[in-house]
Amino acid sequence: MAHWSNWSGRHQSEPSRLHFIRTEEDAAALAGRARDQTRTIRVAGGGHSHAPLVPNNEVIADISALSGVISADPDTQRAWVRAGTPIYALGPSLHQHGMALPNQGDIDRQTIGGACATGTHGTGRGAANLSSAVVGARFATASGEIEECGLTNNPTLCSVARLNLGSIGIITALELQLRRSYRLAESAFVTTGTEAEARIAELMADNDRFEFYWSPQTDQAFVKRMNETEDPAEYPLASEGKRVGWSFEVYPSHRAQLHTEMEYSVAMPDGPACFSAIKELITSDFPEVEMPVEYRSVASDDVWLSTANGRETVTISVHRDIEHDESPLFRACEEIFLDHGGRPHWGKVNYLDREQLARRHADWDRWWKTRDEIDPAGTFLNAYMRSIRPS
Template sequence: MRIAWSNWSGSVQASPQMVLYPDSIEAVVEAVQMCRREGRRLRVVGTGHSFTPIAAASDVLVSLDRMQGLVEIDAVGGTATVWAGTKLKLLGELLFRQGLAQENLGDIDVQSIAGAISTGTHGTGRQFGNIATQVAGLTLVTGTGEVIECTMDSHPEAFRAMQVSLGALGIIVQVKLKLRSAFKMRYESRRVPLSTCLEQLPALADAHRHFEFYWFPYADPCQLKTMDETDEPVSSRRVRDYVSDVLLENAAFGLLSGLCRRFPELCAPISRFSASQVPVGSRVDYSHRLFATKRLVRFNEMEYNLPADAMPAVIEEMRAVMARNRFAVHFPIECRYARGDDIWLSPAYGRDSAYIAVHMYKGMTYAPYFAAMERIFLRYGGRPHWGKMHSLHASQLKGLYPMWEPFARVRAQYDPEGVLLNPYLEKLFGVSEA
């Protein structure tokens, strides 16, 4: 009997014939071997927070929800080995109890650690790469059912492919992470004119450990968010902050979003109203409790990586196109920075980067808006975030990633029968075109 499955936003639906919940490496191996014997295909899902069909399975869907928690802590070496299905929120608390923390995280913590690294999930901060750069080792079950423990020393070529692999090289079952001691940060939110923000971008990005900003379509103010390490005492109050930041803000924005969906002509004034209500304030807490923001209002998203110095010019072009086309959009645009890396399919490969993300409320038409923004991103050498919507296929991606062909060779080596592919990945990698 087929089972109904959809991703978080509802943009992707699938009907797998079977859903498996392995609780050990041996069980994962058996799932792969079963698929090989029976000529089946499988995909692994974390929380379904990707906006593309990357995890969609019409045959076998594998969830690692029963493979969560810490495996081993190396306090001297500053590493921890964790089960791949561990959700980031749980991982943060488990590490905190050991006096440890990840150096950086994204603004959503519902993903599994394996899903986050496999899609190139990132946070913000010029000193920090995406979460995959924190990986010291991986244990995975390949498409042939072989268990491999992979590090830069043991597999110098394959490791760079496995760090951001889209789940196409194997099923990651354990992740060894490089960590640091737990630390506190001061979070500050300010409201400033977008023009002021753009003028001060280099200084703001250099002055803070973490810096990002949100600008609102058709509005002048934007929200600046900064976080910096501190020894100040914790000032967050969990219940108060949850009520104000999560329940009230999400409820209010959800109501306004519902109005925009029903009356699209209200998008511009509601965007301007939202910009005028940007929260101003600060608080201090441990890092893992400050990085993430609870998202209860559902949306679809496209995000592109760009050369870091392109950020101001891209935003000016985006504003000009929005002014001409008057897209019915009220969600703010999220802008962040990240350090470049040497991971083959990382969008930040070989360059310090800016990330710009556009969103559209669930149920509202997003295609014309996303397509117009994507054309701008591509003119500046943009590379799509693997978990977000985009329109690119193999021939285009090959031109954007210098290590595309070496990755393809490693993929064919570790999954020669295509057990781990679905139609979306076939199109992405050009497998069916070969």
Template sequence: MEGRKGYKFLNWARTYSCTPLLYFEPSTLQEIQELLGRAKRERKHVKVAGCGHSPSDIACTTDYMISLRKFNRVLEVDTQRMTVKVEAGISLAELNNLLPKHGLALSNLGSVDGISLGGAMATATHGTGGEYGVVSTHVLSLDLLVASGEVLHCSRTSNTDVFLASLCGLGSLGVVVSATVQCEAAFKLHQQQMVTTLDKVLENLEEHISACDHFRFCWYPHTDNVIYWYCNRTKRPVKKEGSWFWNYGVGYYSLEFMYWLSSFWSGLVPFINHTYYKLVYGVPAETVARSDKVFGFECLFKQYVMEWAIPRAETAKALNELKRWIEINKFPAHFPVEVRFVKKDDIWLSPAHGRDSCYINIVMYRPYGKLISHADYWAAFQKIVTAVGGRPHWAKDHTLGRDQLQELYPKFKEFAALRKKLDPTDMFMNDYLRQVFEMQSDEAAGRRTFAEVTV
């Protein structure tokens, strides 16, 4: 198939871009196999792109880019077993719209559904819930197209190693062409929004996590304020209680303007964080809606983000350290600092591998696309979380190299050896993956100094 020249790939946040030599949108397995054959003959690297939501250069390449946006068919729905087999380019939004027609739903989701299943699996995308693992933990089997052109069918009972590696493969093992996902009966969620302080939520953390199916909280830097949410499966009637401030876009537009103003006078940020907490979110509220509508979280406008998974027991230490750093350095940290909880798993490179985890996500918005300084904040946060054994969210910024990563992941060396076996000519490598699998930490830190970029 013909490839497109001059295509510019931009990630969602417009923080990373690339211009692949050729860009392809195959719609059949045979087309993807032919492309891999061609890349092999021409000694080109290949990058599969999902929906480009990763806030790093993990999906970038200057060689061949294969988008799976047309590779999104539903292959099988089994209502008895509550499973669905789909092509990996399908977006979670497409799945969320399809599943209720069969009385099914995904058990847990992250904040956005504009991402592909393949992309969600590749980076161990997660939602929240003490008894819920990353999205990949719901995958029962998958088909992986490797560099040789062979398709490997993998599950817990067949090609087990390849399976446990591919459930968070970073796009480095091959192309996940399809996956079978365990769903559950379609359900509604009852979400309660409540307010507290950082000290109190940290004191009672375990009680909160076990009090509901999906617990998460957001802390507002420069204040003690916390908003937290309990989400439970429910049979109650649908109830929508949104704030007019957000429903009519007033919150969105005014916040972008306020943060833009603060880019000239950073002293405004504490005032903004405090005011928006008080006026807008700091009101207890309830919602009952279809599960995927409640899992979704308004991420507002373009932003830089950084997120790490730490052992759950270290949550208070890491957050108190972060708070202290922000106060001492008077850094104008935007809200929210989002905190979620994920059950441990056995996926080789999952940040929740072998330990119940707390994910902490920090954000700096880019009002009207403006470049906003964040490098010091990022570096300080990375230092705080690595001190407690933090593992980076693979889709997001970090400066760790191979030596540090192999300390953090008991299966890292096995993963690297398997990757080399499945992809002996490094067809699926890109700069991001070279950082992860080849660079030592000092070299890695040189490559990615949290470059304050906008594209």
């Protein structure tokens, strides 16, 4: 029997079919046949979502063979890349063309298609999420055809494709707005949670990219800064917090401990107060929690359903190891996040229903209307997506 699991093991599926897509033609045929047979399809990227976005008991399509850079244009700094390309492979390949992603997240194990589908982001006051780099997309539709859209060619469809939650079709390729290759110098220090909290505004203003992890039990904060540099790369790369290298060498860290994560975005001015309330809650009510709280920033964007849509953003995330039930901690934190106007990360845990999600996203109705037009039968919706579809 076919089996699929996400990275942490929190989500498992036994689909009637696990299909390994190797060509765009196969993707189109698979999508068309599923619709004719009234079966649903979800595409699996790197399986790093904590939200139930991939699970499906009908068809799960593995996209990992659709990998690599298709074309790159140094004049526009744009490239078409296959959607299954892991971010760790994308960095070196783009660098061969003198280009780089404008930003990356904490790890680089995701596929570019999966990362963009959920609004994956890194940190930096001027650094927007990966979905905002998407300027075009190609995908297999439920009618068994390949559709191409771009911000100038069918912008409405492209607005959904940028952050698509796996729900418009099988994305085979994305066109990304990139920038010239750049190097980063990373520096880190350890302080207390109180000190890190007090210095948020200063550290954000003084660094291109800044984040910290506060560890509840020790009250220690690991503060990390990344700044663009002309200094040469230093090989072999040092350990995290001390690296100087090309951006794709410095962004990723290694997450060895399996965990589950909740992350909310709040408007930048509300970040410190929200963090302070989370810190107080964990200290008083959850003294057993060991895993850190992470604090980052994301630039405002215009991407439909993006958690940074229309506002400079701070993201705050809480983690729980997989041996423990995360829900008491996460539900208590979610109340605080909601009190601060939070929007949940699409790839992480939240407990919101369709009305609560709709209230947090100005483009909710037109995102669904456009999605429903391209896939009226709901071939690309799983149980979770159906549960939040406007009724």
